Amino acid sequence: MTTLTDARPLALDPDRLLPVEPGTREIARRLYAAVSELPIISPHGHVPPEWLADDTPFTDPTSLLVAPDHYVFRLLHAQGVSLTDLGVGGRPLTAEGSRRAWRLLAEHWTAFRGTPSRFWMDSVLADVFGVTERLSRESADRIFDRIADTIDAPHFRPRALMDRFGIEVLATTDDPVDDLHHHRTLREDAGFAPRVVPTFRPDRYLEPSRADFADLMTDLARASSIDTGSYQGYLAALEDRRRFFKANGAVSSDHSHADVVTLSLDEKEAARIYDAALRGVVSPTDATAFRRHMLVEMARMATEDGLVMTLHPGVHRSHHTPTLQRFGPDTGHDIPTTVEFTRGLQPLLDRFGTADGFQLILFTLDETVLSREIAPLAGFYPSVYAGAPWWFLDAPEAVRRFRGAVTETAGFYRTSGFIDDTRAFLSIPARHDMSRRLDSGYLAQLVAEHRLDEDEALETAVDLVTTIPRKAFKL
Amino acid sequence: MTTLTDARPLALDPDRLLPVEPGTREIARRLYAAVSELPIISPHGHVPPEWLADDTPFTDPTSLLVAPDHYVFRLLHAQGVSLTDLGVGGRPLTAEGSRRAWRLLAEHWTAFRGTPSRFWMDSVLADVFGVTERLSRESADRIFDRIADTIDAPHFRPRALMDRFGIEVLATTDDPVDDLHHHRTLREDAGFAPRVVPTFRPDRYLEPSRADFADLMTDLARASSIDTGSYQGYLAALEDRRRFFKANGAVSSDHSHADVVTLSLDEKEAARIYDAALRGVVSPTDATAFRRHMLVEMARMATEDGLVMTLHPGVHRSHHTPTLQRFGPDTGHDIPTTVEFTRGLQPLLDRFGTADGFQLILFTLDETVLSREIAPLAGFYPSVYAGAPWWFLDAPEAVRRFRGAVTETAGFYRTSGFIDDTRAFLSIPARHDMSRRLDSGYLAQLVAEHRLDEDEALETAVDLVTTIPRKAFKL
């Protein structure tokens, strides 16, 4: 491979990601200027609430920037780097191991060219750590040291960063039996202004084929003080935990199953399957039917308690069994599959699609459904919103494709607003900034093509980071 | 939401939808100038023929511009507006109700930003009604009054507008048992120059699972004077009605079923299913097989009578049952699904794909088939044409994606030319204008990239609105 002279400067261009055509860029600059400093609303993500409740100092650069970011370590793994050497899977790295892992990142930095991880990391290094040279084999140690020095400082604790980042609302993702004491701690702290809300994520409790299903039901009974020995008790316990979450600030429930097929079993049939599941003798077909039925039940409960329902379907989890066995889940080999919404959601929407207050946000990793299914659904049902590009699609060109596929059928006001969906806490501002730049560019293009007046584009750009996410997530 | 100062001007920019890069825009302007004033050929649409035969005056702005346009009222419905308040589903609005509905449109006008409905409505308001201010809550009444005043004038009758719009050919969509007397009235009127032709749309008569199938067969027998008590009679009756349509100017038959799977049953089997259907005892599997068989029979008849065959498959009709029950079909909740052509059409194309004079135009709402299936089929079979972007895809970015997906495999000369597919009569010029602007832009891009010389682009731009639709639809 040709080699580069090292020690190149790192500087974030003020026009990054804006349209390259000069006239359109001028418009985009004006739109972006109106939104760049607005507070961040992050209604769906994976930051651990204890980081904020305990205001835990970060330990080292790799644990902060590499090990928790599956976008980053998956591509290193593809380059032949061992996950062990990156601290993935829970085994903590020594100080020297952390430095070695950082060097591995630097050595393979070319692998990230053109990816959003590169864009976010550059933003974090420059904006958060004041790094002024590009990451490379030669600069790796200097940058590592600078990060390590910075994260020691008190102004670098999570709560201080929330403030510095301008995060107004941050949603975490939580287990239904969680006691949410971290969230209460934060709410009760008068000195902590941001709103940190939990999200009800019941996937495991809706999958009766799981080997640990009976244990989960025991946990659910304990948390809710409701006997889950019967299907009726199970429903009541779930309703109870949803109310508890709502009382503790939750605005939404989140669901990520293999598909979004929905159906309604009659109560006797549902009870029969539930009983079999408790006894560990449920058939795969019954288990799938029950999960699909429970998705409709979640919608039914949503019409009662008002939690927004978000769907993130269509991922083959833990594709590589040996890696799962060695490093656990969420280790970079969840691979998307096709997904279908039109037929799958029809039973659910037939019952609740126009129900008062019901809101359903549809996310996808299968881009083909955007223009074909999600936008047409969001363009008719008052309950349905097109979710922002998610996961692999949370990247500049994928975001442009998203707007291109959705807007012409559903406009801007049937979309969810940006979600960062991340546990890479430091990258939250860079991710929202990326989204604002791209939306400014998309709107500028509409103006440049005379499809929209600039005053309207400006209003829409502002709405996209204020009223639109607030409405979609009932904030 | 931030609010806008109202009373903004409405002015159609002469460069709207053309490429924003100045050099490419210059080329596109020259191409567009060559086609902008050419007559409109509309070979597939849904304008009611009685509007033209009776030259009925339009009654009020909402009945003209909102109630018949499912693109418009569906997005209002998604914003929470009741279909009742918009006059959807046949119940006529009072004068005050019409004004109130128009105000609802104006209040929710932001919802349409970025959609083609916005573009078309602006074009209609400015070009047809001379409106010079943007639609808003504040301007709604003034614009309503201006429209109401204008549609009273005699020069605003449908026939006069046909002339003003430069519509040379207009195809309607008609039931096989229709007596086509409106079309005859128009043809026999020496003072009426445009060619208004019917289209044979037999869907209902090919679906033996319908509860009213036996009644439909009675209607078909009456219309054709052929006994439909047997499968042979049924085929003969369909052939007869196709000939009748052809004699009355029809150039094509149109088909929109759930899929485009085709197969050929043997005659005895087809007759058995037909008999069961007449007696109301057909199985769903048999009914589906019969419909798929009949699609091949339609192709067979087309090789005999020369009608072009157009397919518009892949829509889940009337997705929301409560809305269907209350407001009827075609009320904004037809939602697309995946569709497959390669395997599905193989039996049909094996028999008739190279048959003399056979022409089959493939439309899709599932964009994935454009580069994968439709363009390769149209790039080999002399009978197959890639249909223009349709319905949800009849929008600027979707049209660009269409050209991008189809041209490199099938070129321009295996496509159908634009169809407007609309019953929104006043928007017909704006829709064709949009298509011409986008094709000029696409061709200009090819010139700017030195993939095509400008004289060739110019010729192609003209062909796309003259020779190409005439050839695809045998006009």
Place this chain on the structure above:
Amino acid sequence: MTTLTDARPLALDPDRLLPVEPGTREIARRLYAAVSELPIISPHGHVPPEWLADDTPFTDPTSLLVAPDHYVFRLLHAQGVSLTDLGVGGRPLTAEGSRRAWRLLAEHWTAFRGTPSRFWMDSVLADVFGVTERLSRESADRIFDRIADTIDAPHFRPRALMDRFGIEVLATTDDPVDDLHHHRTLREDAGFAPRVVPTFRPDRYLEPSRADFADLMTDLARASSIDTGSYQGYLAALEDRRRFFKANGAVSSDHSHADVVTLSLDEKEAARIYDAALRGVVSPTDATAFRRHMLVEMARMATEDGLVMTLHPGVHRSHHTPTLQRFGPDTGHDIPTTVEFTRGLQPLLDRFGTADGFQLILFTLDETVLSREIAPLAGFYPSVYAGAPWWFLDAPEAVRRFRGAVTETAGFYRTSGFIDDTRAFLSIPARHDMSRRLDSGYLAQLVAEHRLDEDEALETAVDLVTTIPRKAFKL
């Protein structure tokens, strides 16, 4: 149709296919300048090795440029030209027939506007034959004569052209029982510098449903001197032929089946199906299972002998039976279908996805899998590479869509580098040149958007035609 004045100049613009925005074009020019003259690496293609071994003179323009190019003759067929008149299907054309066929191409040249065939043909005519006027009905004979004159010259023999074209590596595609004597001839010729390597293409030998399967097994036994009367012998014979190919320079095996579903049968079951296949009594289900099993066996063998494995799935071969019967296979009516990798390849990748030295390159004609499946797989598995756009997708806009869909998830360094996949020998430089221009443009766009520094873009552009294909194909 409007007609053009004939005799227009043909001149290749130095900026063709580069971005049209002037600033971005400037960057792209600099990137392209660094790669335009680098040698060609062609690791997958269909040039007959005997052309080079025998250094056969080309006979006539049509046999050279039309009859072997299914991209060209398929679109002529769609225009109504008979394949017979184009010399397709093996029946050689007379001198007069060759000229008539060339005139047919010229008469239908408009059909190719916007296609890559047009781009390649223009490049070949201008660059290789020095033609200076555009192909047209009027210029057809002059251009035909110029080509005919040129191909007579000794400097126009295949070997001389290899040199002139700067082809450093050229892979052919070969049957497992081929004795590869053409490749040996070339390797043993000290005066012939380029590396011409065979590719192991065993499709037919892995499909037990074929009527000629037993005959194929006899051929395989003869070639390997291993008794293929048992499943174990069959495996040993395949392993032997792979070793033979490797010893003769092969670096990869290529596989093109209807799907890429994989599974592992137990040995007894595999043997049972093999035995049934030899006796011609295999069931379709068993035959499919066996082929899917054998794909995993090919991967297993690859981990042993080190051949790279390339998959080109998802084509419905010979869609139109009458054309197949009359003209044979590969006559322009292979039509793509949907394809699925995530679930299908899971069994194979579970076993070999992280195996030492295993490399698997995934190609697709179904663009939907690029962002959804291929890029995520290539972004985790060290063995998986995203194959360059192939066949119908080897065209400017499809290539841009490919980079847009893959880069953000898998970067550049998990892709295969360009493959031309062609038997149209003269177009090889034009195809690689197209790819280099498009990649320069894509990288320039990243630079213009400040997502990448120009020195990095330059390094990447060079890597894409040097280290990247060398690594993916172990060259």
